[in-house]
Amino acid sequence: MAKKTVKKKNDKGFFRFIKWFWILFAMGILSVAFLFLLASWGFLGELPPYEHLENPQTNLASQIISSDGKLIGKFYLDDNRTDVSYKDLPENLVNALVASEDIRFHSHSGIDARGTLRALFFLGKRGGASTISQQLARQLFVGVRSRNKFETIKQKTKEWVIATQLERSYTKEEIIKMYLNIYDFGNNADGIRSASRIYFGKEPKDLKIEESAMLVGMLQNSSLYNPLRREELTWKKRNIVLAQLAKYEYISESEKDSLQALEINLSYHPESHSDGIATYFRMYLQGFMNRWIKKNPKPALEGERDQWNLYLDGLRIYTTIDSRMQQNAEDAVNQHMERLQAEFFVQNTPDRNKTAPFLDLTPEETNRIMEKAIKTSERWRKMKNEGKSEKEIRESFTKKVEMSVFDWKSDVHEKDTIMTPMDSIRYYKSFLRAAMMSMEPQTGHVKAWVGGIDYKHFQYDNVIQGARQAGSTFKPFVYAAAIDQLRLSPCDSLPDTKYCIEPLKHGNMEAWCPDNSDGKYSGRMHTLKHALANSINTVTAQLIDRVGPKSVVSIVKNLGLTKEILEVPSIALGTEDFNVYEMVGAYGAFANQGVYVKPVMVTRIEDKNGTVLYEYVPETKDVLSKDVAYAMVDLMKGVTEGGSGTRLRHTFATNQTVYKKVVTGYPYEFTNPIAGKTGTTQNQSDGWFMGMVPNLVTGVWVGGEERSIHFRGLAYGQGASMALPIWGLYMRKNYANKELGVSEEDFPEPEELSINVDCTKVIEELQKGVDSEDDLDDLDF
Incomplete structure (x- = not known):
């Protein structure tokens, strides 16, 4: 019992x-x-409405896309994020994510019951229980985990609820895509595309297994596992991910061992507004987009903003810039300007120039320049806004401080130093500046845009903001007016003798008698082709006297030069200021058979879903007849055949019966037809070169920030020395890449050419009466 x-x-x-x-x-x-x-x-706190679950709102950077399909920059505030579709994610990346974060991802519905029970039983010591869907929910809607236990429970519960709702709204592939697109990998790497580009310099689809493993390892804590700061810790975390891949048989044990032995091989490509290519162009584009946004309201849904946001809405901006040509242009500018600057420093040492970098200025003139620079500086503006007195501000300019300044000698073009802000102003003014723009004349598509030598330190864009005296690059407009109205040809001749335009004629108040650059007059007759090639001022003066300044101004207005120009004869020598942007557009009409096409930089704008918001409509104008345009091209071909641009030929003889001199010593060696014009302004303050082949027109300007910053002589100070080498280096790089399709052919001749460009008979006539062989050597046509 x-x-x-x-x-x-x-x-x-x-x-x-x-x-x-x-x-x-x-x-x-x-x-x-x-x-x-x-x-x-x-x-337990507000949950996102169903509409937001269906269409989560994340900040997306607007993309700048080149004509060859490359991403050349972005516009963003805090989030440098660009979406990548699931099909563009490599399989090894997805496998690494699932293996290390959520191995039962494809079988659960947002919550991993086994993982949750394990986490509860072992109090999280054997791993957490957050699924990929929960982590996405936290990133999108919940936010940073609170340290308060009660708040943590509330947040965790919200994650569960949102995760299950996300699972009902999206496929597994869409959840993975969203999660990788939204995560902040640090160092401006928002999302997987930015991360793969910044850390490895490639698109996500090109990531190797070990690279994917490193990025997946960063998902746990991108600040802790930062490869730039904690390389060893990141390496260990990457190897844990690789071990997980082997554990779940995505890779073999031998593959795991070999991959774990590899070092982290970063290829760091920082992305910011002052890094990468086409920085000056991107800043121009920012202004263009802001103006476009003001004129084009957004068709917003209820509760959304009614204006596009360049930094949040993920617009896709398709540009005409060719990333390869842009890189060639920047390399050419850097290569030449570093060398030119070295010579400028040699010529402006204190023993050679006591007012360096300014040349031949009085102390009063120097003080005026420096005073203006001080009052327009960022330091002055900032301290003024802080309420500092003028005495305090001025005193700050004389105290030495640590700073990073531009330096050509450094690989990153920057060095740390200690100097006063006043000295830094003078230091920065000692650097020569440059601008370059390259355009396809038939379409107006701008292929390359370099506004200066380094955007981080010199943010003034000399392509479109800066306007400088055009010098002899203005002369072709005078010749075009003369050929158009007087039906002259490149073979017509005028004498190189002193020529004066009388007072009150063409609006001038006193007689205008321009000298040639060397102050001499040969007294001989010269063809227009030779006169333009060698910038003979007396011939140009005769031409503008015959057609009148008003006719020249009318032509340049039709060619897109918008500045108000004083209608006086002296404009013939390029006394007016123009920018590179407008000059390239104007020269484009010569190469495009007389049709002006306004330069274009943006062809299309789309929203993040691919809806077209804007498409460019070309702006064209017939300015010159085909005959006149071809005659002008022939005239300017003379510049590179026997004039100031001959150094482009390296070893070149134009006509063995007339020319006996061989120009050597320059590395360009072009043999194809090239039309162009050099330009040098008074005191060598500005150097220009405008160069053309049939499908590419390029303008280059070089000079100091102030007109008093220049070379003392023509050896280095002329356009052929300052600007032309950049064109030569750029075109050599372009021709080296046959895929660019830059023309090496001759300019197309009109079917019925009514203007004579064959000067053989004229040359024969001019040769008659030459008394000696030496005279023949000196005779140029």
Whole structure:
């Protein structure tokens, strides 16, 4: 009896235990369900509306896309994020994510029950229970985890609810894509595309297994596992991910071992507004887009802003810039300007120029320049806004401080130093500046845009903001007016003798008698082709006297030069200021058979879904006849055949019966037809070269920030020395890449050419009466 009694008691105790177990279990289930209900009803904090779950709002950077399909920059504030589609994610990246973060991702519905129970039982010591869907929910809607335990439970519950809703709204592939696109990998690497480009210099689809493993390892804590700061720790974390890939048989053990032995091989490409290519162009584009946004309201949904946001809406801006030609242009500018600057420093040492970098200025003139620079500086503006007195501000300019300044000698073009802000102003003014723009004349598509030598330190864009005296690059407009109105040809001749335009004629108040650059007059007759090639001022003066300044101004206005120009004869020598942007557009009409096409930089704008918001419509104008345009091209071909641009030929003889001199010593060696014009302004303050082949027109300007910053002589100060070498280096790089399709052919001749460009007979006539072989050597046509 006693045994039966004990057995009955044991049975009752066991059943009581089972009963309470199931009661507690049920209560736990009901509690969790009730917690879910409370969260879904909003009692644990507001949940995102269903519309936001269907279309999560994330900040997307606007993309700048080149004509050859490359991403050359972005516009963003805090989030440098660009979406990548699932098909562009490499399989090794997805495998690494699933293996290390959520191996049952494809089988659960947002919550991993096994993982949750494990985390509860071991108090999280054997890994957390957050699924990829939960992590996405946290990134999108919940935010940073609180340290308060009660708040943590609330947040975790909201994550569960949102994760299950996300699973109902999206496919597994879409959830993975969103998660990788939204995560902040640090160092401006928002999203997987930015991360792969910044850390490895490639698109996500090109990531290797070990690179994908490193990025997936960063998902746990990108600040902790930062390869730039904690390389060893990041390496260890990457190897843990590789071990997970082997554990779940995505890779073999031998593959794991070999991959784990590899070092982290970063190819760091920082992305910021002052890094990368086409920085000056991107800043121009920012202004273009802001103007476009003001004129084009957004068809917004209820509750959304009614204006496009360049930094948040993920616009796609398709530009005409060719990334390869842009890189060639920047390399050419850097290569030449570094060398030119070295010579400028040699010529402006204190023993050679006591007012360096300014040349031949009085102390009063120097002080005026420096005073203007001080009052327009960022330091002055900032301290003024802080309420500092003028005395305090001026004193700050004389105290030495640590700073990073531009330096050609450094690989990164920057060095750390200590100097006063006043000295830094003078230091920066000692650097020569440059500008370059390259355009396809038939379409107006701008292929390259270099506004200066380094955007981080010199943010003034000399392509479109800066306007400088055009010098002899203006002369072709005078010649074009003369050929158009007087029906002259390149073979017509005029004498190189002193020529004066009388007072009150063409609006001038006194006689204008321009000298040639060397102050001499040959007294001989020169063809227009030779006169333009060698910038003979007396011939240009005769031409503008015959057609009148008003006719020249009319032509340049039609060629896109918008500045108000004084209608006086002296404009013939390029006394007016123009920018590179307008000059390239104007020269483009010569190469395009007389049709002016306004330069264009943006061809299309799309929203993040690919809807076209803007498409460019070309702006064209017939300015010159095909005959006149071709005659002008022929005239300017003379510049590179026997004039100031001959150094482009390296070893070149134009006509063995006339020319006996061979120009050597320059590395360009072009043999194809090239039309162009050099330009040098008074005191060598500005150097220009405008160069053309049939499908590419390029303008280059070089000079100091102030007109008093220049070379003392023509050897280095002329356009052929300052600007032309950049064109030569750029075109050599272009021709080296046949895919660019830059023309090496001759300019197309009109079918019925009514203007004579064959000067053989004229040359023969001019040769008559030459008394000696030496005279023949000196005779140029």
